[in-house]
Amino acid sequence: xxxxxxxxxxxxxxxxxxxxxxxxxxxxxxxxxxxxxxxxxxxxxxxxxxxxxxxxxxxxxxxxxxxxxxxxxxxxxxxxxxxxxxxxxxxxxxxxxxxxxxxxxxxxxxxxxxxxxxxxxxxxxxxxxxxxxxxxxxxxxxxxxxxxxxxxxxxxxxxxxxxxxxxxxxxxxxxxxxxxxxxxxxxxxxxxxxxxxxxxxxxxxxxxxxxxxxxxxxxxxxxxxxxxxxxxxxxxxxxxxxxxxxxxxxxxxxxxxxxxxxxxxxxxxxxxxxxxxxxxxxxxxxxxxxx
Numbered sequence: 001x002x003x004x005x006x007x008x009x010x011x012x013x014x015x016x017x018x019x020x021x022x023x024x025x026x027x028x029x030x031x032x033x034x035x036x037x038x039x040x041x042x043x044x045x046x047x048x049x050x051x052x053x054x055x056x057x058x059x060x061x062x063x064x065x066x067x068x069x070x071x072x073x074x075x076x077x078x079x080x081x082x083x084x085x086x087x088x089x090x091x092x093x094x095x096x097x098x099x100x101x102x103x104x105x106x107x108x109x110x111x112x113x114x115x116x117x118x119x120x121x122x123x124x125x126x127x128x129x130x131x132x133x134x135x136x137x138x139x140x141x142x143x144x145x146x147x148x149x150x151x152x153x154x155x156x157x158x159x160x161x162x163x164x165x166x167x168x169x170x171x172x173x174x175x176x177x178x179x180x181x182x183x184x185x186x187x188x189x190x191x192x193x194x195x196x197x198x199x200x201x202x203x204x205x206x207x208x209x210x211x212x213x214x215x216x217x218x219x220x221x222x223x224x225x226x227x228x229x230x231x232x233x234x235x236x237x238x239x240x241x242x243x244x245x246x247x248x249x250x251x252x253x254x255x256x257x258x259x260x261x262x263x264x265x266x267x268x269x270x271x272x273x274x275x276x277x278x279x280x281x282x283x284x285x286x287x288x289x290x291x
Contacts, residue, residue, distance in 0.1 A: 005033045005250070005287055009063060023048060026066075033287075034219040035250035039257050043069055067284050070253055075262035076278045077237050079209055081114055081173055086166055086206040088174045090199060092192065093213035094225055095128055095180040098241040102213045102267055103175050104138035105275035106239075109265075110173055111142070118171040122162035123148035124155040124195070127179040135177055142272075145169070155179060155191065156198040163202045189232040196233040209236045211264065214251070216243045222251045226259055240278065241267035249287055252278075 008029040023044055030040035046069050051057065057065070081087040089106065093099045103121065110116050121139050123146055125131040132148050139146035147162040159176055166174040178195060199208060212235045214222035229235055240252050243266045252263055263278035276282075284290070 005029050005248075007289075008032075009066075009288070010059065030250060032248070033250035034222075034248040034254065036220050036223065036254045036258075039073075039250075039254045042257070063288050063290060067288055067290065070284055070287075071280055073257035074253055074280045074283070075256040075260065076280050077262035077264055078277060079211075079237060079264055081110060081116065082207040086163070086171060086174060086203065088163070088166075088176065088199060088203050088206055088208050090176045090178065090195070090208070090210045091213060092178045092210070092229060093180050093215075097180070097213050097215040097218075098267060099180060099213045100125070100131060100134050100138070100177055101270070102239055102241055102265075102275065103135070103177050104142065105267070105272055106265070107138075107142055107144060107173075107175055108272040109275050111144075116172045118169055119144045119173045119175070120162065120166045120169060120171045121146045122159060122174060122176040124158040124162070125177045125179045126151055126153045126155055126158060131177065131179075156194055159195060159198050160202055163199070163206075185228060189228070192229070192232040210234060211237050211239060212261075213239045213241050214255075216240050216249050216251065216267075217245050219248065219251060220254070223254050223258065226255050226261065230259060230261065235261050237262055237264035239263070239265040239267060239275075244268045244274075249283075252283065 027040050027044045030043055031037055047066060051065050091099060091103050107119050107121060111119055121135055121144060123132040123135045132151060136146050136148065147165045149158050155178065162174060162176060210233060212226060212229050214225060238255060238261055240263055243249055255261055265275050266278050268274045268276060
């Protein structure tokens with residue numbers, strides 16, 4: 001999918017606009033592409049300072065300059081399971097971002113790419129209707145156990161049981177699904193802090209990572225969500241889900257620049273295989289339609 005930013009750049013360069021017109025249009029494109037007003041303004045300002053007489057540059061040169069500017073603020077990371085330890089990935093995000101499906105994709109990714117034999121899923125999203133059943137179905141498909149209790153159970157108790165079960169199985173990786181919606185922001189933050197405390201108290205010498213899933217189609221809402229979750233318990237990495245479903249996608253740049261949080265995966269479809277490591281060059285080449 002060619003992103004709106006790439007299409008817009010083609011049009012404005014082809015039209016041969018003045019530098020001032022080009023910069024105004026570029027800022028509009030970035031805002032429409034979910035970079036946000038603040039980040040878009042910063043990018044255009046840096047572009048203005050680094051590129052003189054833009055009309056002398058061709059499309060490839062202009063897009064290359066823009067990529068160089070965007071690349072400086074984007075952050076990517078990889079999360080490799082530590083050997084001889086129970087690795088616990090606490091996965092969170094608001095309802096509807098594709099969190100549970102992303103968890104299944106992550107389990108598949110680590111089994112396929114790291115050869116993990118003992119992976120356990122934890123259904124600690126006890127609030128959303130169908131969340132437990134959905135994770136159980138994924139567990140059956142992946143042929144891995146899912147620790148769960150009944151709907152409405154205490155998420156902390158589910159996580160406690162999950163850690164105990166994973167340790168008994170000598171599991172290498174435990175991925176925990178959590179609730180994404182409470183009655184208020186205060187309740188959400190309170191629940192996350194409680195869950196975080198349960199993990200820290202019971203995992204002990206295990207390896208702990210906190211991973212947020214955001215939806216690429218929700219724009220600046222995703223940035224606000226990231227701020228809330230990061231304020232609550234901190235975030236080690238972000239997964240940008242549903243990247244294949246949007247013609248925008250600039251929110252990753254906004255999150256990296258404003259919050260200094262790296263991205264670990266891109267969700268590119270519905271299949272188990274449709275989760276790829278977040279590569280800054282691949283992301284920008286797609287966003288800017290660089291061949």
